[in-house]
Amino acid sequence: MNSLPAEVDGKVTGTIGRDDALMMLRENLDNENLVRHCLATEAVMRRLAEDRGEDPELWGLTGLLHDLDYEMTGDDYSRHGLVAAEMLEGLLPEENLRAIKAHNAENNGVRRESVLDHLLAAGESITGLIVAVALVYPERTLEPVRPKSVAKRMRMTAFARSVPRETIMECEEAGYDLQTFVGLALEAMKGIAGEIGL
Numbered sequence: 047m048n049s050l051p052a053e054v055d056g057k058v059t060g061t062i063g064r065d066d067a068l069m070m071l072r073e074n075l076d077n078e079n080l081v082r083h084c085l086a087t088e089a090v091m092r093r094l095a096e097d098r099g100e101d102p103e104l105w106g107l108t109g110l111l112h113d114l115d116y117e118m119t120g121d122d123y124s125r126h127g128l129v130a131a132e133m134l135e136g137l138l139p140e141e142n143l144r145a146i147k148a149h150n151a152e153n154n155g156v157r158r159e160s161v162l163d164h165l166l167a168a169g170e171s172i173t174g175l176i177v178a179v180a181l182v183y184p185e186r187t188l189e190p191v192r193p194k195s196v197a198k199r200m201r202m203t204a205f206a207r208s209v210p211r212e213t214i215m216e217c218e219e220a221g222y223d224l225q226t227f228v229g230l231a232l233e234a235m236k237g238i239a240g241e242i243g244l
């Protein structure tokens with residue numbers, strides 16, 4: 047389903063198709079909320095790729111699969127991302143595997159360097175804040191959520207405390223101000239609201 051060059055870093059043998067990627071994800075994750083988080087991250091990464099003239103399929107797969115090893119690595123946070131990249135060797139290009147490792151830079155030491163590295167980390171983090179904001183409304187859906195309300199909650203450090211604000215702000219490394227970044231992420235998530243139960 048993808049027409050990527052087969053020779054990125056001389057290591058890619060083919061890119062996994064979306065159906066296989068989702069099957070692989072479901073085989074490895076039991077927690078439905080985690081699967082939804084991955085679907086939300088996929089949608090955000092697709093939208094960001096479209097915005098930047100990158101490959102939406104490939105960026106989407108990177109988002110979809112970034113937490114593939116989350117349950118497998120469990121409490122051993124230092125392995126999270128590294129194991130996923132190993133499992134995906136040959137199924138995604140090296141730069142995408144690197145982004146998957148680096149989204150957990152804080153625990154595994156793989157530094158975020160590329161725009162993709164920063165956007166995967168910022169993108170997966172913003173999904174958590176957006177979900178938390180949606181749950182504030184009586185409807186508990188994304189429908190009434192506006193970029194402004196997300197930006198406001200971003201500044202309330204006691205709200206959704208586990209969402210790392212500094213990581214979200216890495217969107218600036220890719221040239222986005224917070225409002226624009228939130229707008230794109232929110233739009234992407236609203237596009238798959240039914241699938242993620244919101």
Ligand SMILES: [Fe+2]
Pocket residue numbers: 083087112113170
């Ligand atoms: Fe994640």
